[in-house]
Amino acid sequence: AQSVTQLGSHVSVSEGALVLLRCNYSSSVPPYLFWYVQYPNQGLQLLLKYTTGATLVKGINGFEAEFKKSETSFHLTKPSAHMSDAAEYFCAVSGSNDYKLSFGAGTTVTVRA
Amino acid sequence: SAVISQKPSRDICQRGTSLTIQCQVDSQVTMMFWYRQQPGQSLTLIATANQGSEATYESGFVIDKFPISRPNLTFSTLTVSNMSPEDSSIYLCSVGRDSRDTQYFGPGTRLTVL
Numbered sequence: 001a002q003s004v005t006q007l008g009s010h011v012s013v014s015e016g017a018l019v020l021l022r023c024n025y026s027s028s029v030p031p032y033l034f035w036y037v038q039y040p041n042q043g044l045q046l047l048l049k050y051t052t053g054a055t056l057v058k059g060i061n062g063f064e065a066e067f068k069k070s071e072t073s074f075h076l077t078k079p080s081a082h083m084s085d086a087a088e089y090f091c092a093v094s095g096s097n098d099y100k101l102s103f104g105a106g107t108t109v110t111v112r113a
Numbered sequence: 114s115a116v117i118s119q120k121p122s123r124d125i126c127q128r129g130t131s132l133t134i135q136c137q138v139d140s141q142v143t144m145m146f147w148y149r150q151q152p153g154q155s156l157t158l159i160a161t162a163n164q165g166s167e168a169t170y171e172s173g174f175v176i177d178k179f180p181i182s183r184p185n186l187t188f189s190t191l192t193v194s195n196m197s198p199e200d201s202s203i204y205l206c207s208v209g210r211d212s213r214d215t216q217y218f219g220p221g222t223r224l225t226v227l
Contacts, residue, residue: 034215043205044156044218046114090155099144099209101216103155 002027002093006104014112019078021107023065023091026072033074034092034101035065044090050074061085086111115140115208117219125225126196133192134222136206141186144209146216147179151202159204162189196226 007022025031032051036044048059055067061084065076074091091104116139126132136145145162160168160181168181183189193200203223207216 032213036218041223043117043220044207046215046217049215099213099216100158101156103157105155 002031002095002098002100002102004091004093004102004104006091006107008107009105010108010110012110012112013081015083016080019063019076019081019085019109021076021089021091021109023074023076023104024072025074025091025093027093027095029095029098032094033065033067034094035059035063035074035076036090036092038088038090038106040087047076047089081109081111083111083113085109114215114217115142117206117208117217119204119206119219119222121222122220123223123225125227127227128197130196131192131194132196132224133190134204134206134224136189136191136208136219138187138208142208143186143211144214144216145183145189146207146209147181147189147191148205148207148218149202150205150221156205159191162191162206193224196224198226200224201226 003026005024034049035047048057050057050067058064063078088106088108090106092101118137120135147159148156150156159174160170162181162183164183180192203221205221207218209216
């Protein structure tokens with residue numbers, strides 16, 4: 001079974017500042033890890049994913065995440081926040097042999113001008 | 114990635130009625146799923162829509178409440194039956210080419226039950 005914990009339900013950053021969203025997972029098998037973003041009144045959009053190989057994964061809109069097995073973490077970062085990054089972000093995990101996605105509770109990001 | 118559409122995009126319904134939500138994909142996909150996102154909460158998997166056979170429901174969800182159809186590899190419907198205000202949620206479909214593929218989500222259907 002897999003589960004996800006997202007630390008911090010709300011994050012507020014200044015425009016141009018670092019965005020750091022924390023995600024820790026639990027998995028009994030090698031995990032597949034995902035970050036999705038949900039803009040207001042829209043569905044979920046895939047930001048990036050880790051399956052195998054390189055542990056630093058680059059996604060869309062300047063986001064990246066690093067898989068750290070020893071820390072069971074998959075934190076999402078962006079060096080410089082933009083106003084358009086205001087949204088809700090979900091971390092999700094599935095087993096490498098199981099398609100079912102388990103989602104974290106989500107983190108709402110607000111960006112201050 | 115596939116282009117996924119859902120109908121309706123939103124609806125307001127009366128208690129005790131039923132609503133059928135459609136999910137259409139622009140290419141054939143093996144896997145289709147239905148999720149619920151209750152207000153202010155994360156996503157919960159309702160069921161896997163299986164083409165040509167009964168859907169596979171997750172714990173806490175039953176076919177009588179959420180009947181699902183999947184007549185082909187590009188289309189599925191979810192019905193929310195005998196609705197109550199607690200069914201007010203966003204309902205999203207997602208698709209994947211196979212069981213190990215990334216899931217891509219539709220835009221969601223925002224349901225309000227009065």
